[in-house]
Amino acid sequence: MAFSERVSRLKSSLIREILAAAQRPQVMSFAGGLPAEAMLPKVEWARMPVSMGQYGMSEGEPALREALAQQARVLGVPCEASQVLVVSGSQQTLDLAAKLYIDKGTEVLLEAPTYLAALQIFQLFGADCLTVPLEADGPNLAQLRSRLETHRPAFIYLIPTFQNPSAVRYSEAKREAVAGLLDEFGVTLIEDEPYRELTFDGGSAKPIAGRLKKSSWIYTGTVSKTLLPGLRVGYLIASPDLFPHLLKLKQSADLHTNRVGQWQALQWIGSESYQQHLSELRGFYRVRRDAFQAALQTHFADLADWNVPQGGLFFWLTLKQPLDTRTLLDGALAHDVAFMPGEPFFPEPDNHHGHMRLNFSHIDPARLEEGIKRLAQVVRQVQAAQAA
Template sequence: MYAERIANLKSSAIRDILKHMSRPGMIAFAGGSPAPELFPVAEIAVACEQVLSKYGPTALQYSITEGLVVLREKLVSKLAANGLGMSTDNVIITQGSQQALDLISKLFIDKDSLVFTENPSYLGALQAFRMFQARIAAIPSDSHGIDVEALRKQLRVERPKFLYIMPNFQNPTGVTYSLERRKALVAAAIEHDLLIVEDDPYGELIFEGERLPSLFALAKGKNVIYLSSFSKTIAPGFRVAYTAGDAEMLKKMVIAKQGSDLQTNTFGQYIVNEYLESGHYQTSIDVIRDTYRGRRDAMIAAMEQEFPSALAWNRPSGGMFLWVTLPTRWDAKEILERCLEQNVAFVPGQEFFPDGSGRNTLRMNFSSPSLGNIGEGVKRMGKVLKEIRG
């Protein structure tokens, strides 16, 4: 009765872990949410008023599938600031970046089509590609991004529909591609005519150092589809994200979007547009950066104190996550069970690996918990970890 693609369908393990999160006293490093206390609630209230008084019923009516022109014009300016000369034909609004992944799957993936990803990769992307029965091949990645030589080697063997990457403060690892790696990857993409899907939800949440150019900018828009979102920089509840890329390809994405949901919610788009016009955006980003940087530092300081020395972790220079590597034989899932008993949670890393490796890895979220909870939660984890005999 069900379609073939449904046979192997499974719910995200993360969503299953999240069920425990409402338990009283639980400290969650398992989530992937931005800090709600930083949402600009008062400014959004003003934006709602403004939108309804300026646009009236138009803000509540159907609107075009591509997304509001005024909002897309602002995104064109944003791209222009990165040296990209584009028009509103090069930008569409999607229902979160997750929808862009669904639409890209619709456009490119037949049953058994090959898709390349990082190893590990973003779970929501894997879920979207698997829904269309893609065959996923993970390209080895290190602390500066995907291994371009390994990619070139693989490209000589088989040709994927596209390579999906998240080059800034990756979910799950927090890894950021170096400038050198970006340039090498763009060169390889152009040489092999490889399409890159560049997912950049966290790029603006940079804590230190220089913001590196997107692959989309480096490639001058060629061979790259660029996804970004207002979910982490304003609030996720509006589901307003955008995709930039080749105009002809976006036209097809728009037709696919017609059948998928007609359009992204009009009111949310107007609110985001109004908020951007209010000038609060940059101030608010600065506050988010400062807060998350403080939380990352607190988490690392606590880990240095509480975690056994056999563990290793990175120090992401932005975003919401850091990545912990346990000794080879340890199993993060088993450790999670014990941690849940101590009312602290993280996400075991294995599910993020298309090749099934990574049993001894885990993802820690530092954007949501308070400084106090970070200290206490890491202490609880440390207690469990110290009891493990490898």
């Protein structure tokens, strides 16, 4: 049996195992990134035209592309509908970008930590993943400059707004500085913003893609976090030099994104009912965030440090006494608690012990306190055992 060389880099299924374990109904899961069931909007299908059942264009539905371009321009990303490609969830943007840029040994530049599934697909295609450390307000600029002076990455992949996993939102100053550095060194930007609309303090900063003067860029978003992930409708917007290649790669991947989901997304994007839904969603998650923060204060104040997330779906904890948090998993699951160890979010997991990603959007509030309490107990037990 001869598989491709890349298959040897398919990662083991630690994450899949955690999420599978978290499916058991008795488990209190902080592991996934699921929207709350209660906040999935009721949608109507009765008016959908029969023609949505036919094959469609690889680019996506023209009216949806127009609406997405309009939305991006309002955010400060100058673009036309002709630059918009509808994709099968923004995960597909990463697949297309990997195909466009990555050969074995191609250097790419990522935040540390970064989105796990991005890391995995870039590594699958053979990328050499360089990193720049994230601070509370964005990347360390000195280290970013240093990386760019000494390497020629094919692209930099950034999640500047409520990052998964760290919840970091770049400051205005760092957005501007990063754009300047990318222009200075001529590095292509891939900017991933699934969480932008899940803001709890009302802040909305212009994307970095909209600040570039010269560099090529791909800006990607999705309706998965704000409407219905089951539709699998995301989008990318690309600088005109990249678009034709991405379009061909999209066509070869799956011809086009399902039109049923595209039609449904179009009913919402730019509408007043969407604005109202977003407002309710932010309020709902803000309450969950606050309850989670209270539970963490009670049980984790002596164990870990964290920033209160101003958006997104996650708390990112840094243990005061670092340990490999993967070693907490068995104990946590034995007590019916699931969480995501921080190590896999780094290209070199063993150099980054001591972080935990906790999702606050999906847990039943009635079980939140008990789950956090049990998780803290597991941390204490393992730390005590290691100290002994």
